[in-house]
Amino acid sequence: MDTPMMKQTRSGTFAVLLFVLSITRADAHPHVWVTLHSEIVYAADGAMTGVRHAWTFDDMFSAYALQGIPHARKGQYTREELGSLAQLNVTSLKEYGYFTYARAGGRKLKFLDAADYWLEYKNAALTLHFTLPLTAPAAAKATQIEVYDPTIFVDFEFAKDTPVLLSGAPPQCLLSVDLPHQPTPAEQLRLSQLDSDPLDASSTYGEIFANKILVKCP
């Protein structure tokens, strides 16, 4: 019963579908890559007080951001010369909530404006350091911090070496960094043993994971 008309219609349907598929995709690919180091800061009483970030930008975006910034020596930028750019960065980032999403005990945590921010330029890359203080210290059993850009203009990736540190956390707190990939059998095995055999604070187990930080404090 396949008349030529029906065949035509079918291929036409396919073409229109392809067309619609192609046009409704509006999201782009990342244009900025950030290698991420984060430190979760705790007060003496064991409550989390904030997050300290160090974001290293890729060389292309670093060159873009440095365009037109006056500097004394070619190829070198001092912290002072980068002061206004650092301020601009954190002011812009505020609009996007610093791409940092934190939850503790099932509710969202709010951050104050970034503090202690500065930029350093090394190996053709800019690194932005800044601290996000929580509006109020959070003492929860489970805290989750995610860093991502929902528009994927900026791609965040945890650094290979010690991506996340706990600073001043109670010793029994357990840090893990969530998987973007399916866990390998060995990782899966270690994960299943975490309850009976928790990681110690110096463990670098979290390095193999990416993007989502989990801290459990009993």
Added chain:
Amino acid sequence: MTVPMTTMYRVAVVLSPAILAVAVADPAWAQAFGAPHLEAGIMVQSGPMGWIFAEQAAFYRSLSGFIRASKDDGAAMWSLFGISFLYGVFHAIGPGHGKAVISSYLVANEETWRRGVVLSFVAAAIQSVVAVLVVAIAAVLLGATARAIGVTVHVVETVSYAFVILIGFRLLLVKSRGFRVAWRDWASRRAPGAASAASFREAIAFRRQVYRLDAPAFRCEACQDDGPGPQVHGAHCHDHHDSARGHAHGPEPAELAGAGGWRRGLSAVIAVGLRPCSGAIIVLIFALAQDLFWTGTIATLIMGLGTAMTVAAIATVAVGARNLASRVATARSGLGMLIMRAIEVGAAALIAIFGVLLLLGYMASEQLWMLTG
């Protein structure tokens, strides 16, 4: 007569849920309609779009290495140009409103595929040249900061989106007139008894008005070769259409594809092309920082060439789909014409919607000023 009827229904039945599903499943649309943000990692990694996404991201990232290498290695420069071309091809498949607007425009205006291809290339060329000009003037001549460049791009982009909206609404106005005419035709055919002579006369008069009002789109292209401009031969063309209307409902695509249409095509292409690609700006400034501005410029133009090829291919598919629908539709004169006019109205509405979404920031994800002011 029953075959085209059922196939028409099949098209409708197959298409509507499919389009809906695609629209709902798509993160950008989901976002536009208020759904919560998906995590970046989830939408990146699945399906053919995920593959394209990964490819273009990889190409883009490798550009910096090739630019650095081409400083003292001629061979690396050629690799850079090759990668730039591939990046352009892939970049245009994934994101971008350019091809969406151009394709919708071609569908709404019954353009030929040949014109679609040329318009795609012109749009990509304008886009590359604008990127080069912005960087040449702002960065090279004025030593402007990234913030100033970001603001410039933002302003240019906003103007571009406003133009897209204007073009969309203008087309929507014009095409809905055409739709109303087709509607009356169809209604009077379906119930000839009900349609009084008066209302039929009214329809004819209305249609005349449409042809006169609807500027170059419905007028005179067929008469181009015997006169310098549509204004001079306006009356003659109207006669031509009046006599042709007895058997053909509306002008044939071939009639519309004459020389006079280039001007209106150009407005859409300029609106789309005005907005420079963020990637091109970043690449150009990176090249500039390596004292390789000219290499960066050539790479950007080649990128544009790659983009043009993809956009042209998609535009051709869009025009082909429209022509196919048109062929199916002509089998049923009254209803078919009504459906074709409805498709045109839909395409025009799409342009307006794209423009509004872009202006409101729902579809724009290449926000160059995100980190630098």
